[in-house]
Structure formats: structure tokens, C-alpha cells
Amino acid sequence: MTGIAxxxxxxxxxYPGGKRRLIRLILALINDALPHECWRDATFVDPFFGGGAVSIAAKAAGFQVRAGDIxxxxxxxGRGLVANSRHRLDPRHPLRFLESAKTDHLxxxxxxxxxxxxxxxxxxxxAWxxxxxxxxxxxxxxxxxxxAIKLILRSFPLSLPNASDAGHVVAGDYDRLTSARTSHYxxxxxxxxxxxxxTCAAVNASVFAGRATFTKGSALDLLAADADVAVLDPPYPGTQSYERAFRLLDDYLGDPPGETNPYSGSSPPIDELLDACRHIPLVVLCAGNAQMDEEGWAALVGRHRRVLKSIAVPYRHYAAVASERKNATNCEFLILSSNEARR
Ligand SMILES: C[S@@+](CC[C@H](N)C(=O)[O-])C[C@H]1O[C@@H](n2cnc3c(N)ncnc32)[C@H](O)[C@@H]1O
Structure with missing residues (x-):
């Protein structure tokens, strides 16, 4: 596991909520219940793919990966870096389109x-x-x-394109920004x-041989098929929704605005999600502490499955803008459970 480059x-x-920092811990938890030697023969489902850290690590670790996101x-x-195991981008390609796109468009x-x-x-x-x-x-x-996404997001503090001060920068209205934000822009x-x-070289570094598929669609559909392990990382309740934070990026990519997903709301359908995993032997649920503490999450999982282990990890979510109190108390939980009979 530590062998993942x-x-x-x-x-x-x-993208926010990415599990790059936690993925080795998640794989170590899985290793406790399903030893590393068995991973080549195991199917790993990641139905909330996000920016892909979970799937790319699972693919590098040898699992057969089935990923999806709405x-x-x-x-x-998912298509470009996880399901794709061979095709790399020739850097001359983006350089060429930059040259040819100088004419006006109506x-x-x-x-x-x-x-x-x-x-x-x-x-x-x-690029557009x-x-x-x-x-x-x-x-x-x-x-x-x-x-294009990587270079565009880099323009915005915290990589959030809904940054309210971006328009002030473009208008030259620097009086309305802190010096730290101005220097970022x-x-x-x-x-x-x-x-x-x-940037092309960085993107190409994520293309490597392995076994993975990606399906665009709902998590419940992806979870319906057989699998050995699922990592559930839905949007956290009580946090800004992805649809809102990424409205401008989604529009840039030609994706029409969708309804806010129910996981970001105050009554996330976690029971339904866990119920959809009845046939999956091992599940890791990732959760935040904005609405519920570790015991609360473990009890919720325990209504559906046997909780094998739960871990609380201190987490500085948007540390640069969060209050001191939030930075001190923010925490994420990883709850490993099995579908064997509850004790
Ligand atoms: C917390 S992020 C996942 C982060 C990911 N594990 C990573 O490491 O980058 C949650 C993702 O769930 C997706 N999502 C929200 N509702 C969904 C649904 N019903 N089915 C599938 N994906 C959904 C969002 O589009 C978002 O990309």
C-alpha cells in the first residue's frame, strides 16, 4: 500500500472533499479485514468518485475498480484518468489549439x-x-x-470558482480584497x-496500467452489482453543495445546472445508501462532524451492518478561511463495517 507512487x-x-490525504488510512483499514494479498481478486466500488483520489489509489493498489459519479x-x-490505462495527452495538442483559437466567436x-x-x-x-x-x-x-480544469481552478483561492471576490480582481477593485487573496490571484x-x-505531464502521470471502469450515474445504481469492498464518500451534510460551489465550472463544461444533491442537505439518505450495500461484504463510510459525532455515525451504520472499526481524524477543512474554533474541532470519521451478522 505504501508502494503507491x-x-x-x-x-x-x-475538488473539495478529496480523500488524497486519507486514502492510505482507508486502505489500511480495508487491509485489516481483507488482506492485501487478496486485492487482485477483489472488486472495489467507489460510487462517489469526486476528483478520483480513492479510485486511483485502489487501481494502483491492484483492485478491480468500478467507479461512478453523477x-x-x-x-x-473518471474516463480520462481511471478507466483509461494507456492513452496520454500529447502536450502539442493544447498548445496547438491555443494558437488556433484566436479568432472571434459569436x-x-x-x-x-x-x-x-x-x-x-x-x-x-x-480551451473552451x-x-x-x-x-x-x-x-x-x-x-x-x-x-483546463486544473489551470482554471488554480486561479481561485481554495480552488473554488464561486469565490465572491474574483469579480473584484477582474474589475481592478483591489481595495475590496485582503493582501493574501490579491497575491493569490x-x-x-x-x-x-x-x-x-x-500540467500535461502531471495529468499524464495519473495514466497507468490497471483494471477500472467508470460509469456516470447515481451511486445506488452502481452499488446494485456484486462487489467485495465499497468506499462511500458522499457529500457531507451541513457543507456547501458541490452544485453550488461548481456552478460556473459545470456551466463551462456544458453540464446543465442540476438540483442540489440530497446528501448535502440536512436529512441525507444514508440509510438508503447503506441498505443498497447489503450484499457488499466490506464498506468504509466517510463522514464529517458538522451534524453528528462519531458515536452517532457508528450507531447509524450499526443499524444496517456490523461496525468493525471507526476512526476519527482531525481535519482542517478550508483551514485558511475557517474559524480557529472550526480548525480545532473539525474532524472526519472513517467507519469500516461488514455485512456479516451483527453481534
Ligand atoms: C465528497 S465528494 C467525493 C470525493 C472523492 N472520494 C475524492 O477523493 O475525490 C462527493 C461526490 O459525490 C457526488 N455525488 C453526489 N450525489 C451523488 C449521487 N447520488 N450519486 C453519485 N454521485 C453523487 C458529487 O458529484 C461529488 O463528486
Whole structure:
């Protein structure tokens, strides 16, 4: 497990809630109940794929991975970096489209462009024109979209495109920003050829041989088939919804706005989710502490399955903007359970 090269994560976009920091712990928990030697023969389901850290680590660890997510922003990463085990992006491809996209277009441009400073906006616009022209271009389009997503998100503090001060920067209204935020925006402005080539190399580092599929759709559908292990990492209740945080990015990618998913709401359908895992021997549920403590989550899982172990991990969620009290008390829980009879 510790043999997973850190470079396999390099291509993943920095979506919030990613489990890159916790994935070794999650795999160690699974190892306690299903030893590492058995992983080659085991199927691993990741129905809340997000930015892909869980699936990419499971693929690198040798599992047969079945990943899925409802959002196109995740499907692009799932197809491009997890289901794809061979095809890499030629860096000349994004450089070429940057050259060819300088002509004016009459189509309505996506709103996120208005939140980006000039040099980055030029790149994001050229990438968007290339992506719009290549609707059916398969893996090259997905890999190109990942490069664009990584470079666009880097423009925003905390990688959140709904940052309320992005518009002030574009308008030159620096009085309304703290100096730390201003320096973030300015530091990440230029997208040079060198930056593009480096980003392509990072994306290509996440393409490696292994066994994985990705299906865009609902978690409950993905969980219906047989599997040996599932990691459930739904959006945490009481946190900002992905649909809201990523509205501008989803629009850029041509994904129409969807309803807020119920997991972000105050009554997340966790019972239904656990019920859908009845046939899966091992399940790890990831949960936050905004609404419930560790005992509460363990009791909820215990209504459906036998809890084998639960771990609380201190977590600084958006540490730079969270209050001191939140930074001190924020915590995530990992709850490992089995579908063997409860004791
Ligand atoms: C916390 S993130 C997952 C993070 C991921 N484990 C990682 O390491 O990057 C939750 C994801 O669940 C997805 N999602 C929300 N509701 C869903 C549903 N009903 N079915 C499938 N995916 C869903 C969201 O689009 C989001 O990408």
C-alpha cells in the first residue's frame, strides 16, 4: 500500500472533499479485514468518485475498480484518468489549439471567463472553444478538459470558482480584497506554454496500467452489482453543495445546472445508501462532524451492518478561511463495517 507512487495523484483536479490525504488510512483499514494479498481478486466500488483520489489509489493498489459519479466534472476525470490505462495527452495538442483559437466567436461564452484575469481568461476561452469543437473526440477531449480544469481552478483561492471576490480582481477593485487573496490571484495569472506542458505531464502521470471502469450515474445504481469492498464518500451534510460551489465550472463544461444533491442537505439518505450495500461484504463510510459525532455515525451504520472499526481524524477543512474554533474541532470519521451478522 505504501508502494503507491504519489505521482499517480498528480493529474487529479483539486475538488473539495478529496480523500488524497486519507486514502492510505482507508486502505489500511480495508487491509485489516481483507488482506492485501487478496486485492487482485477483489472488486472495489467507489460510487462517489469526486476528483478520483480513492479510485486511483485502489487501481494502483491492484483492485478491480468500478467507479461512478453523477457529475460531468467527475466523469471527465473518471474516463480520462481511471478507466483509461494507456492513452496520454500529447502536450502539442493544447498548445496547438491555443494558437488556433484566436479568432472571434459569436457564441455566448461561459460566465466563468468573466471571473478570470486576462492571460488566464485567454487560455480558458481557447480551451473552451476547443472542447466545444470536439464533443466526440473521446480521451483526448477528456484529458484536455482535465488540463483546463486544473489551470482554471488554480486561479481561485481554495480552488473554488464561486469565490465572491474574483469579480473584484477582474474589475481592478483591489481595495475590496485582503493582501493574501490579491497575491493569490496575481500569482496564478499567466498560463505560459511551459505551464501547459507541465500540467500535461502531471495529468499524464495519473495514466497507468490497471483494471477500472467508470460509469456516470447515481451511486445506488452502481452499488446494485456484486462487489467485495465499497468506499462511500458522499457529500457531507451541513457543507456547501458541490452544485453550488461548481456552478460556473459545470456551466463551462456544458453540464446543465442540476438540483442540489440530497446528501448535502440536512436529512441525507444514508440509510438508503447503506441498505443498497447489503450484499457488499466490506464498506468504509466517510463522514464529517458538522451534524453528528462519531458515536452517532457508528450507531447509524450499526443499524444496517456490523461496525468493525471507526476512526476519527482531525481535519482542517478550508483551514485558511475557517474559524480557529472550526480548525480545532473539525474532524472526519472513517467507519469500516461488514455485512456479516451483527453481534
Ligand atoms: C465528497 S465528494 C467525493 C470525493 C472523492 N472520494 C475524492 O477523493 O475525490 C462527493 C461526490 O459525490 C457526488 N455525488 C453526489 N450525489 C451523488 C449521487 N447520488 N450519486 C453519485 N454521485 C453523487 C458529487 O458529484 C461529488 O463528486
Amino acid at each position: 504519489t505521482s499517480v495523484f498528480d493529474g487529479l483536479p483539486p 457529475a460531468e466534472r467527475s466523469a471527465i476525470v 457564441v455566448a461564452e461561459p460566465a466563468i471567463l468573466r471571473q478570470l484575469l486576462g492571460p488566464r481568461r485567454a487560455f480558458a476561452r481557447a 472553444l476547443a472542447l466545444s469543437d470536439q464533443r466526440d473526440a473521446g480521451l483526448d477531449r477528456d484529458l484536455l478538459a482535465i488540463v 496575481l500569482r496564478h495569472a499567466p498560463v505560459t506554454a511551459e505551464v501547459i506542458v507541465r
